[in-house]
Amino acid sequence: MPRLLRQLMHRRIVMVSAALLLVIAVLALGAPWFASFDPNDTAVLDRLKAPSAAHLLGTDELGRDLYARIVHGARYSLAIAALTALGSVIAGTLLGLVAGFFRRLDTPLMRLVDAMMSFPDILLAIALVAILGPSLLNVVLALVLVYTPRVARVVRASTLVVRELLFVEAVRALGVRTSRILWRHILPNLLSPILVQVSFIFAYAILAEAGLSFLGVGVPPEIPTWGTMVAGSQQYADRAFWVVLFPGLAIILTALSLQILGDGVRDLLDPKLKKTL
Amino acid sequence: MTTNRLTVSGLSTCFPTEDGLVRSVADVSFSIAPGKTTAIVGESGSGKSVTSLTLMRLLPKTARAQVEGQARFVTRAGREVDLLTLPNAEMRRLRGNELAMIFQEPMTSLNPVFTVGEQIAESVRLHKGLGRAAALAHAKRMLDLVEIPAAAQRLHEYPHQLSGGMRQRVMIALAMACDPTLLIADEPTTALDVTIQAQILVLMRRLQAETGMSILFITHNLGVVAHHADDVVVMYAGRVVEAAPVRPLFASPAHPYTQGLLACLPGKAHAAGQPRPKRLFAIRGQVSSPLAPPPGCAFEPRCDQAIAACAQAVPPLVDTGEMRHARCIRVPSVERNAA
Amino acid sequence: MSEVATPLIEVRNLKRYFGNSDKPVRAVDDVSFEIRAGETLGLVGESGSGKSTIGRTVLRLIERTAGQVLYRGDDLAALSGERMRRLRSKLQIIFQDPYASLNPKMRISAILDEALSTHGLAKGRRKERIAELLELVGLRPEHASRFPHEFSGGQRQRIGIARALAVEPEFIVADEPLSALDVSIQAQVINLLADLRERLSLTMLFISHDLDVVEYLCDRVVVLYLGRVMEVSTTAELFARPLHPYTQALLAASPKPDPLDKTEIIPLKGDIPSPMNPPSGCVFRTRCPHAIDACAQTIPLLADKGAGRLSACLRDDLITSPS
Numbered sequence: 040m041p042r043l044l045r046q047l048m049h050r051r052i053v054m055v056s057a058a059l060l061l062v063i064a065v066l067a068l069g070a071p072w073f074a075s076f077d078p079n080d081t082a083v084l085d086r087l088k089a090p091s092a093a094h095l096l097g098t099d100e101l102g103r104d105l106y107a108r109i110v111h112g113a114r115y116s117l118a119i120a121a122l123t124a125l126g127s128v129i130a131g132t133l134l135g136l137v138a139g140f141f142r143r144l145d146t147p148l149m150r151l152v153d154a155m156m157s158f159p160d161i162l163l164a165i166a167l168v169a170i171l172g173p174s175l176l177n178v179v180l181a182l183v184l185v186y187t188p189r190v191a192r193v194v195r196a197s198t199l200v201v202r203e204l205l206f207v208e209a210v211r212a213l214g215v216r217t218s219r220i221l222w223r224h225i226l227p228n229l230l231s232p233i234l235v236q237v238s239f240i241f242a243y244a245i246l247a248e249a250g251l252s253f254l255g256v257g258v259p260p261e262i263p264t265w266g267t268m269v270a271g272s273q274q275y276a277d278r279a280f281w282v283v284l285f286p287g288l289a290i291i292l293t294a295l296s297l298q299i300l301g302d303g304v305r306d307l308l309d310p311k312l313k314k315t316l
Numbered sequence: 317m318t319t320n321r322l323t324v325s326g327l328s329t330c331f332p333t334e335d336g337l338v339r340s341v342a343d344v345s346f347s348i349a350p351g352k353t354t355a356i357v358g359e360s361g362s363g364k365s366v367t368s369l370t371l372m373r374l375l376p377k378t379a380r381a382q383v384e385g386q387a388r389f390v391t392r393a394g395r396e397v398d399l400l401t402l403p404n405a406e407m408r409r410l411r412g413n414e415l416a417m418i419f420q421e422p423m424t425s426l427n428p429v430f431t432v433g434e435q436i437a438e439s440v441r442l443h444k445g446l447g448r449a450a451a452l453a454h455a456k457r458m459l460d461l462v463e464i465p466a467a468a469q470r471l472h473e474y475p476h477q478l479s480g481g482m483r484q485r486v487m488i489a490l491a492m493a494c495d496p497t498l499l500i501a502d503e504p505t506t507a508l509d510v511t512i513q514a515q516i517l518v519l520m521r522r523l524q525a526e527t528g529m530s531i532l533f534i535t536h537n538l539g540v541v542a543h544h545a546d547d548v549v550v551m552y553a554g555r556v557v558e559a560a561p562v563r564p565l566f567a568s569p570a571h572p573y574t575q576g577l578l579a580c581l582p583g584k585a586h587a588a589g590q591p592r593p594k595r596l597f598a599i600r601g602q603v604s605s606p607l608a609p610p611p612g613c614a615f616e617p618r619c620d621q622a623i624a625a626c627a628q629a630v631p632p633l634v635d636t637g638e639m640r641h642a643r644c645i646r647v648p649s650v651e652r653n654a655a
Numbered sequence: 656m657s658e659v660a661t662p663l664i665e666v667r668n669l670k671r672y673f674g675n676s677d678k679p680v681r682a683v684d685d686v687s688f689e690i691r692a693g694e695t696l697g698l699v700g701e702s703g704s705g706k707s708t709i710g711r712t713v714l715r716l717i718e719r720t721a722g723q724v725l726y727r728g729d730d731l732a733a734l735s736g737e738r739m740r741r742l743r744s745k746l747q748i749i750f751q752d753p754y755a756s757l758n759p760k761m762r763i764s765a766i767l768d769e770a771l772s773t774h775g776l777a778k779g780r781r782k783e784r785i786a787e788l789l790e791l792v793g794l795r796p797e798h799a800s801r802f803p804h805e806f807s808g809g810q811r812q813r814i815g816i817a818r819a820l821a822v823e824p825e826f827i828v829a830d831e832p833l834s835a836l837d838v839s840i841q842a843q844v845i846n847l848l849a850d851l852r853e854r855l856s857l858t859m860l861f862i863s864h865d866l867d868v869v870e871y872l873c874d875r876v877v878v879l880y881l882g883r884v885m886e887v888s889t890t891a892e893l894f895a896r897p898l899h900p901y902t903q904a905l906l907a908a909s910p911k912p913d914p915l916d917k918t919e920i921i922p923l924k925g926d927i928p929s930p931m932n933p934p935s936g937c938v939f940r941t942r943c944p945h946a947i948d949a950c951a952q953t954i955p956l957l958a959d960k961g962a963g964r965l966s967a968c969l970r971d972d973l974i975t976s977p978s
């Protein structure tokens with residue numbers, strides 16, 4: 040393990056991304072301490088003020104401090120993305136593991152996955168939110184449904200490989216129970232591809248939520264996520280570009296850092312994966 | 317007196333790794349006469365494969381190998397060159413031409429997207445300057461030479477369409493295409509079935525008799541060595557520990573490792589015509605890690621005949637008379653006898 | 656002498672085909688043999704002979720296509736999943752590749768502990784039992800806390816043997832256990848297997864392509880070619896006077912490590928046919944120096960050619976009585 044970390048640290052851009060994400064996470068967790076203004080405080084006299092000493096990133100159309108909103112918004116955006124990643128990884132791993140290990144369940148489960156994947160992400164999410172109603176949890180649910188198939192496919196592919204490895208056959212020959220084989224021998228060897236998927240889904244979820252909220256079919260506009268911020272302020276963009284720029288930058292930087300980190304983790308784990316297997 | 321086709325002196329190959337410098341090959345010297353077969357025998361870690369790759373200059377650049385020593389090769393024209401210091405362009409002219417190599421895994425040594433005929437023809441076009449049609453005709457002749465049935469048809473087949481034995485024959489055809497004077501065969505039959513192995517070995521013998529080429533045969537199979545080599549070089553932990561003509565080596569192995577190796581073969585037990593022994597002789601222990609070589613003789617930790625002096629310094633390879641050499645202080649050398 | 660007891664393992668007309676139904680790969684095509692308790696049976700053959708498939712099918716790691724595998728008279732295929740699982744403690748296997756047969760992420764102690772706990776063995780004294788097992792195979796108790804990659808090939812193979820022995824088997828399939836090892840290490844493992852076999856009264860099915868090792872370790876030998884049995888004999892008789900032309904060729908093709916040994920190697924012509932397209936009649940006829948027309952018409956049955964020696968060859972005329 041330490042050797043992996045050492046090699047990870049050699050890649051500067053990955054470290055930069057990791058550092059940035061750490062900063063964002065800390066800001067999000069400790070939002071009230073890092074922002075002097077209340078994100079919901081409206082001050083109509085101060086609306087659409089440019090960035091200044093008092094308001095680091097300016098104010099939005101209702102005079103709310105943009106910096107405070109972004110920092111608080113991070114909580115929601117990151118929470119949605121994290122829950123999505125968690126949910127889709129759990130569901131997808133279960134699906135992929137069962138499909139990959141039990142031959143008879145493979146075809147029906149994978150056809151189900153194919154059906155889910157045949158819908159374009161955004162449309163599927165929009166449809167689901169439209170049916171279930173706009174709320175934070177429903178957005179998470181919709182996104183989990185969108186990303187689960189991707190995880191399932193990757194996990195199934197890896198399961199097919201690991202299942203044929205000699206040490207798995209060896210424990211079967213010992214008489215070890217199937218449940219234990221799945222839990223103790225197959226699953227630990229799937230962690231690498233799963234980890235990579237987690238970081239990518241995290242990134243996609245941030246973008247997806249932003250996109251959905253921007254289109255008005257994401258979380259309700261009262262909840263300050265970065266997406267709703269952009270959505271709500273877009274009509275003022277020509278006068279006060281900062282109201283869209285800064286939330287947008289937050290989205291881009293977070294998603295980009297996650298993807299770079301995901302790339303770094305994958306590159307590192309791939310040759311190791313072959314070696315350890 | 318005929319000059320040797322290849323004379324290797326003091327060959328060393330080291331690889332710098334994260335965990336230290338690995339000496340894969342150290343102070344290796346041997347020679348091959350024209351028309352003769354020299355076998356390099358060794359187990360894992362002996363350095364036999366790295367030796368052949370070093371001679372052919374086929375070590376990957378990323379390995380950053382540090383090579384020392386000399387490898388004097390006499391070309392067909394009579395020119396003497398040092399394979400290790402030859403400029404790249406000249407080495408490329410020799411490789412696949414006068415200096416050919418066949419490997420253990422024919423599937424990965426042949427390009428899967430080109431037909432068998434194209435691959436042989438490519439080599440001929442490159443080294444002999446023949447045109448397409450002539451090269452292809454020559455390729456067919458080569459396939460006939462290695463006794464591939466229906467050669468004209470096989471010319472247009474891809475490697476995956478052929479069996480393992482066939483592919484190895486194609487490899488030999490490829491190697492023979494430009495009439496080499498030295499063929500390096502790195503475990504050419506290890507991956508093949510016994511009956512196919514027998515075919516390939518007989519084929520190689522025949523080709524050698526017809527063309528007069530020398531063969532450097534790398535293997536761990538002593539049975540193959542006994543019947544197909546003229547001279548034997550035994551390697552252990554990167555060094556030559558014994559070198560001798562084949563019959564004297566098997567009749568009276570000098571180095572304790574060679575003795576142990578021959579004694580632990582189950583086949584040897586039967587050949588003696590005695591009843592099955594209860595226990596096989598086994599060399600105790602295992603090869604030391606190349607990162608932590610013993611201070612003296614590399615075989616000392618496993619040697620039943622070791623004395624205190626063995627652990628102090630690496631013994632030199634000495635001439636023990638009758639064209640034999642051994643790296644062991646307990647084997648009397650010619651100089652010592654003469655003294 | 657006591658009467659012939661039920662053989663421990665009996666294989667009857669075993670078939671294992673792979674792939675589609677009209678042109679399947681006939682990996683194992685009507686193979687029958689038996690293994691008596693305490694005996695070591697050698698299974699010899701080249702690629703496509705089906706020897707590895709037989710090893711796995713006997714243990715029901717692969718399901719048979721047809722035929723029966725009987726353990727103490729019971730058909731293994733008729734057992735429920737749970738009964739089979741529990742029976743596995745009696746029927747174990749040692750694999751060919753010591754580098755792949757151990758989970759690289761598990762310590763040796765965990766690997767052996769898993770074997771023990773699967774069958775509820777050594778309750779309350781796992782640690783001691785693990786130490787015992789390691790010593791049994793020539794390793795030390797302190798090796799238990801290490802990972803597989805810290806060991807050499809020969810040591811890993813010993814660990815694999817320890818794992819197989821942990822569940823206290825009666826019968827072990829050794830699937831080419833020496834092929835991946837150096838010659839000097841092979842001798843060590845051969846000695847170990849011979850020792851253990853005697854100490855623990857094991858019955859073994861020893862699969863190998865190395866005839867010298869088979870001759871050393873086995874009591875009887877089954878020679879396979881393209882999924883069919885060519886010859887069955889005691890080791891001594893097989894090597895002294897092989898009856899079947901394939902056995903003769905196989906023995907002639909393995910060079911003895913003695914330059915003075917003058918046995919002429921007359922190699923067989925041609926390649927091993929594909930198991931998808933085996934020759935009609937006798938599968939060996941395409942390479943057999945003694946093939947006649949009749950060989951293409953009938954599949955020769957494995958018949959007793961005298962003194963209990965079985966051979967599947969029509970040409971009884973070639974068999975000369977021992978001088």
